[in-house]
Amino acid sequence: AQSVTQPDIHITVSEGASLELRCNYSYGATPYLFWYVQSPGQGLQLLLKYFSGDTLVQGIKGFEAEFKRSQSSFNLRKPSVHWSDAAEYFCAAVSPLPFQGAQKLVFGQGTRLTINP
Amino acid sequence: GAVVSQHPSRVICKSGTSVKIECRSLDFQATTMFWYRQFPKQSLMLMATSNEGSKATYEQGVEKDKFLINHASLTLSTLTVTSAHPEDSSFYICSARARTGTGGQRVPSSYNEQFFGPGTRLTVL
Numbered sequence: 001a002q003s004v005t006q007p008d009i010h011i012t013v014s015e016g017a018s019l020e021l022r023c024n025y026s027y028g029a030t031p032y033l034f035w036y037v038q039s040p041g042q043g044l045q046l047l048l049k050y051f052s053g054d055t056l057v058q059g060i061k062g063f064e065a066e067f068k069r070s071q072s073s074f075n076l077r078k079p080s081v082h083w084s085d086a087a088e089y090f091c092a093a094v095s096p097l098p099f100q101g102a103q104k105l106v107f108g109q110g111t112r113l114t115i116n117p
Numbered sequence: 118g119a120v121v122s123q124h125p126s127r128v129i130c131k132s133g134t135s136v137k138i139e140c141r142s143l144d145f146q147a148t149t150m151f152w153y154r155q156f157p158k159q160s161l162m163l164m165a166t167s168n169e170g171s172k173a174t175y176e177q178g179v180e181k182d183k184f185l186i187n188h189a190s191l192t193l194s195t196l197t198v199t200s201a202h203p204e205d206s207s208f209y210i211c212s213a214r215a216r217t218g219t220g221g222q223r224v225p226s227s228y229n230e231q232f233f234g235p236g237t238r239l240t241v242l
Contacts, residue, residue, distance in 0.1 A: 043210055043235040107160045
């Protein structure tokens with residue numbers, strides 16, 4: 001079955017420290033991959049996405065993610081976090097095959113990021 | 118561009134009443150809209166896929182008579198929670214799918230990007 005796993009439910013980092021949020025996927029074919037951020041009581045904002053090609057993807061707000069086929073991973077990184085980065089982060093995937101899943105996004109469980117001052 | 122709105126943002130209702138939530142694509146046409154439900158501190162669970170002019174496709178375990186979905190136009194889909202009960206209290210999020218450019222990144226022809234609404238908080242007393 002198609003699935004997305006975020007192993008870390010909650011991560012706390014200090015402001016200014018680097019960040020890496022983990023995401024693993026299980027799909028028959030390499031899916032399209034996404035990272036979203038959700039502030040409390042808000043909808044989802046797309047940070048970045050990967051379809052193919054360059055495995056290092058740049059996104060908004062200084063985030064980047066690296067696709068590693070060998071590890072079935074798409075980890076999100078930021079070199080220096082800001083207090084405003086505190087939020088819930090979701091990794092998501094879509095099958096690249098049009099007839100599979102009607103392009104339904106499958107979300108990971110989410111990782112809550114807390115920033116210490 | 119590609120803005121999706123939801124109305125209302127918050128609603129409180131009594132048990133047994135029905136509540137309608139609207140999802141609108143403001144500056145694009147969406148042939149497909151998705152409805153998600155999110156419990157506190159949990160991920161988004163897809164409830165149904167709504168296609169303009171046809172019946173919605175519900176995910177396994179979602180009661181179609183409980184959660185009525187109508188996608189009457191290319192810019193509007195509605196979710197009606199009928200005879201709401203406290204266990205229906207949740208955060209409901211819609212998304213709309215559009216064919217757009219991605220600022221220089223090549224988009225596969227098989228993919229249409231989804232844009233999310235801000236969500237609706239439903240509380241059933």
